Amino acid sequence: MNGxxxxxxxxxxxxxxxxxxxxxxxLDRELKGSxxxxxxxxxxxxxxxxxxxxxxxxxxxxxxxxxGEAMKNARAAAVNPVFVQQDACVFRPQHxxxxxxxxxxxxxxxKPKDLAVFFENAACFLKKGGKLVFxxxxxxxxxxxxxxxxxxxxYDDITYLWTNKTFSGGVKMELTFFIRxxxxxxxxxxxxxxQYAHTQSxxxxxxxxxxxFRAYDFADMGNVKAKTARILWVCERL
Ligand SMILES: C[S@@+](CC[C@H](N)C(=O)[O-])C[C@H]1O[C@@H](n2cnc3c(N)ncnc32)[C@H](O)[C@@H]1O
Numbered sequence: 001m002n003g004x005x006x007x008x009x010x011x012x013x014x015x016x017x018x019x020x021x022x023x024x025x026x027l028d029r030e031l032k033g034s035x036x037x038x039x040x041x042x043x044x045x046x047x048x049x050x051x052x053x054x055x056x057x058x059x060x061x062x063x064x065x066x067x068g069e070a071m072k073n074a075r076a077a078a079v080n081p082v083f084v085q086q087d088a089c090v091f092r093p094q095h096x097x098x099x100x101x102x103x104x105x106x107x108x109x110x111k112p113k114d115l116a117v118f119f120e121n122a123a124c125f126l127k128k129g130g131k132l133v134f135x136x137x138x139x140x141x142x143x144x145x146x147x148x149x150x151x152x153x154x155y156d157d158i159t160y161l162w163t164n165k166t167f168s169g170g171v172k173m174e175l176t177f178f179i180r181x182x183x184x185x186x187x188x189x190x191x192x193x194x195q196y197a198h199t200q201s202x203x204x205x206x207x208x209x210x211x212x213f214r215a216y217d218f219a220d221m222g223n224v225k226a227k228t229a230r231i232l233w234v235c236e237r238l
Contacts, residue, residue, distance in 0.1 A: 033098025
């Protein structure tokens with residue numbers, strides 16, 4: 001079972017270094033039309049940003065806690081996207097939409113056997129010519145940079161340890177939080193995540209026949225390289 005319980009309340013703070021602005025530049029360039037679906041929307045950073053640009057958005061996520069944060073972010077931004085708690089592999093809007101996004105590792109949580117299901121489902125609810133923009137942490141990043149490594153953040157109210165162990169298919173992550181209560185005592189909470197290391201060729205063979213696509217290195221929007229950490233795809237429904 002993947003986490004995003006306890007982490008939800010701290011997610012935006014811990015993601016402070018993720019380049020959402022750079023991502024939105026790509027989306028502003030690529031996405032046409034007025035209605036879209038943000039798969040694995042998490043705390044809704046992209047759902048809310050696209051709603052603020054006037055798009056009619058639906059955010060989809062399995063974690064109720066993350067959707068709770070997304071609703072708070074939407075309220076704070078005075079926008080009103082729809083949020084749905086559902087698996088992105090099966091979610092279908094009521095009618096075909098103009099575009100879909102899946103930002104910052106959402107697809108790394110989808111098991112390799114479900115990759116084709118994820119894209120078949122997206123193809124079913126996108127209009128012909130509609131764009132799908134998504135990314136993954138690359139196999140190189142998961143196995144060589146963050147795998148078998150420990151990261152931490154230490155704030156006044158929370159200390160957080162992120163311990164990663166590689167396995168043949170990806171990385172098992174154990175997140176440990178020490179959260180300071182009002183009495184100054186710390187409560188320990190843990191959760192586990194599994195991220196799957198999809199290869200570029202596995203993703204592209206699951207996309208083919210349904211989408212035309214181009215892959216980029218998100219860091220410079222150039223070609224994918226051996227040490228690309230985040231691969232971003234811009235796809236068009238055939
Ligand atoms: C790293 S977060 C990314 C959140 C958001 N897209 C962002 O850019 O900040 C991954 C999210 O994917 C969600 N998730 C994982 N597997 C999912 C699935 N099968 N269907 C829907 N959401 C899923 C998790 O609950 C989590 O909120």
